[in-house]
Amino acid sequence: MYLYGKNALTELLKSQQNAILKKVYLSPSASLSEREESLLKGLNVSVTVMPLKTIEQLVGKGAAHQGVVLETKDFQYLExxxxxxxxxxxxxxxxxxxxxxxxxxxxxxxxxxxxxxxxxxxxxxxxxxxxxxxxxxxxxxxxxxxxxxxxxxxxxxxxxxxxxxxxxxxxxxxxxxxxxxxxxxxxxxxxxxxxxxxxxxxxxxxxxxxxxxxxxxxxxxxxxxxxxxxxxxxxxxxxxxxxxxxxxxxxxxxx
Amino acid sequence: MYLYGKNALTELLKSQQNAILKKVYLSPSASLSEREESLLKGLNVSVTVMPLKTIEQLVGKGAAHQGVVLETKDFQYLExxxxxxxxxxxxxxxxxxxxxxxxxxxxxxxxxxxxxxxxxxxxxxxxxxxxxxxxxxxxxxxxxxxxxxxxxxxxxxxxxxxxxxxxxxxxxxxxxxxxxxxxxxxxxxxxxxxxxxxxxxxxxxxxxxxxxxxxxxxxxxxxxxxxxxxxxxxxxxxxxxxxxxxxxxxxxxxx
Structure with a gap:
């Protein structure tokens, strides 16, 4: 599942469920704070820079992604x-x-x-x-x-x-x-x-x-x-x- | 103030604040139910058919107006x-x-x-x-x-x-x-x-x-x-x- 936006990253990092985070993709113009980088390192989450086009393919063109896309674990319903x-x-x-x-x-x-x-x-x-x-x-x-x-x-x-x-x-x-x-x-x-x-x-x-x-x-x-x-x-x-x-x-x- | 959408009309008509309604504009393809027409008549609200273009000028092009626009009293803040x-x-x-x-x-x-x-x-x-x-x-x-x-x-x-x-x-x-x-x-x-x-x-x-x-x-x-x-x-x-x-x-x- 792909989530997006700077805010989604900030909130996910400070929340208890940050373990669902698998990868972070950035557009060439986006950047992370030092704190975010160190938190991601601590969680063993890789950060990859990608062309804007690829970002848009992941989340759809209209999405307010601000150059930040999060790949998370798939959502699992419970029986x-x-x-x-x-x-x-x-x-x-x-x-x-x-x-x-x-x-x-x-x-x-x-x-x-x-x-x-x-x-x-x-x-x-x-x-x-x-x-x-x-x-x-x-x-x-x-x-x-x-x-x-x-x-x-x-x-x-x-x-x-x-x-x-x-x-x-x-x-x-x-x-x-x-x-x-x-x-x-x-x-x-x-x-x-x-x-x-x-x-x-x-x-x-x-x-x-x-x-x-x-x-x-x-x-x-x-x-x-x-x-x-x-x-x-x-x-x-x-x-x-x-x-x-x-x-x-x-x-x-x-x- | 302009509100829009079929639902907005339905809800406004059944609500207590239907007296704020001043006029209804319809696109050529939109229509009202008999009940809606009679309620509007009872409220003394005129219904005007307008070109789609004019409708879009009133509420903006992206709005989900479904051919129905309501002109209401202006919203008044209280001191x-x-x-x-x-x-x-x-x-x-x-x-x-x-x-x-x-x-x-x-x-x-x-x-x-x-x-x-x-x-x-x-x-x-x-x-x-x-x-x-x-x-x-x-x-x-x-x-x-x-x-x-x-x-x-x-x-x-x-x-x-x-x-x-x-x-x-x-x-x-x-x-x-x-x-x-x-x-x-x-x-x-x-x-x-x-x-x-x-x-x-x-x-x-x-x-x-x-x-x-x-x-x-x-x-x-x-x-x-x-x-x-x-x-x-x-x-x-x-x-x-x-x-x-x-x-x-x-x-x-x-x-």
């Missing part, structure tokens, strides 16, 4: 069953399922947020969905290489399998229970739907329950990556600060 | 002092201050989130900052027209003025108090810094206190629009669900 197996002994775990999220920017942002919030994996669909491209890795600030990501053919079946393994599955939609009043169990899956149409009917029917994010102004809806951020960090908040964990139980007839 | 005055009698209020947030996508996403979370206004800087362009309005899903937005020359001075008016100002940074342990008062301002460099030193010094978003994995940092989403909705959560509002008081020596 979904393997992820479930890894999480089997964990007393506490969370997964994010994406039902046809299509915008690469959203996918990258959700991966970054999920990783920061301690989510254990992101599961996305084969069809009509963004997959992990260099652009997605860029938006994820490299965290796509740090978090298990799975692609499944049949999201409904994947949700059923997670339920068999003890996960409680929450779909997200406008008419769900307000999340502040939901007592999340230790093993949970959160399902986020497509940017325009939300979750598909059959996917929604596979959820144990649905949750909503109450808003102050009756508006459209939140961007899916913002919704994911709010819910993933709410779950983290309750785990890190258990004294504020238990919400009031929702009483019948209450909103 | 900052006027905003403060409006909020003076309110017992509860919140403001978002942006210290040189530069990415139009982030600005649009923050406006959308702030509006949904019931924030009373967004204040941004004159220099080195994204301003409200058609692209920002698009990402904000039109909410830029629903929420007071101010531009100030001197953010530090603006923070001082807000403090004089009874707002408690929280800067956001890695080393701040974990937000779940902060007891937010009724009138608050949240300050978010630039995407790469965070808040400027003098701006930070003008804050009453700083807060952080604790993460599960020691990583880079969150995208600024995700951070804004988490904090704005945490504040809304405490207002809407006061039974979970008061966090434990932070004891000395505790993290």
């Amino acid at each position: 979904y069953e393997e992820l479930l197996e890894q999480l089997e002994p964990a007393p506490v775990a969370s997964l994010v399922f994406l039902d046809q999220v299509q915008d690469p920017h959203n996918l990258g942002a959700i991966i970054r947020t999920a990783y920061s919030a301690g989510v254990d994996g992101v599961v996305t669909c084969q069809d009509n969905s963004a997959s992990v491209t260099p652009a997605v890795v860029k938006v994820s600030a490299g965290s796509a290489f740090l978090l298990p990501i799975c692609i499944v053919n049949n999201l409904r079946r994947a949700l059923e399998r997670a339920k068999e393994k003890g996960f409680w599955i929450y779909g997200t939609e406008k008419d769900g229970h307000p999340y502040p009043l939901v007592a999340f169990p230790p093993k949970i899956g959160l399902v986020f739907g497509n940017e325009s149409s939300g979750m598909r009917r059959l996917v929604k029917e596979s959820c144990d329950e649905t949750v909503s994010i109450p808003m102050a102004n009756p508006f459209d809806s939140l961007n899916v990556s913002v919704s994911a951020g709010i819910l993933c960090f709410e779950i983290l908040r309750r785990r890190l600060f258990p004294e504020t964990r238990e919400p009031q139980v929702l009483k019948e007839g209450e909103p | 900052y002092e006027e905003l403060l005055e409006q909020l003076e009698p309110a017992p509860v209020a919140s403001l978002v201050f942006l210290d040189q947030v530069q990415d139009p996508h982030n600005l649009g996403a923050i406006i959308r989130t702030a509006y949904s979370a019931g924030v009373d206004g967004v204040v941004t800087c004159q220099d080195n900052s994204a301003s409200v362009t058609p692209a920002v309005v698009k990402v904000s899903a039109g909410s830029a027209f629903l929420l007071p937005i101010c531009i100030v020359n001197n953010l530090r001075r603006a923070l001082e003025r807000a403090k004089e008016k009874g707002f408690w100002i929280y800067g956001t940074e890695k080393d701040g108090h974990p937000y779940p342990l902060v007891a937010f008062p009724p009138k608050i301002g949240l300050v978010f810094g630039n995407e790469s460099s965070g808040m400027r030193r003098l701006v930070k010094e003008s804050c009453d206190e700083t807060v952080s978003i604790p993460m599960a994995n020691p990583f880079d940092s969150l995208n600024v629009s995700v951070s804004a989403g988490i904090l704005c909705f945490e504040i809304l959560r405490r207002r809407l669900f006061p039974e979970t509002r008061e966090p434990q008081v932070l004891k000395e020596g505790e993290p």
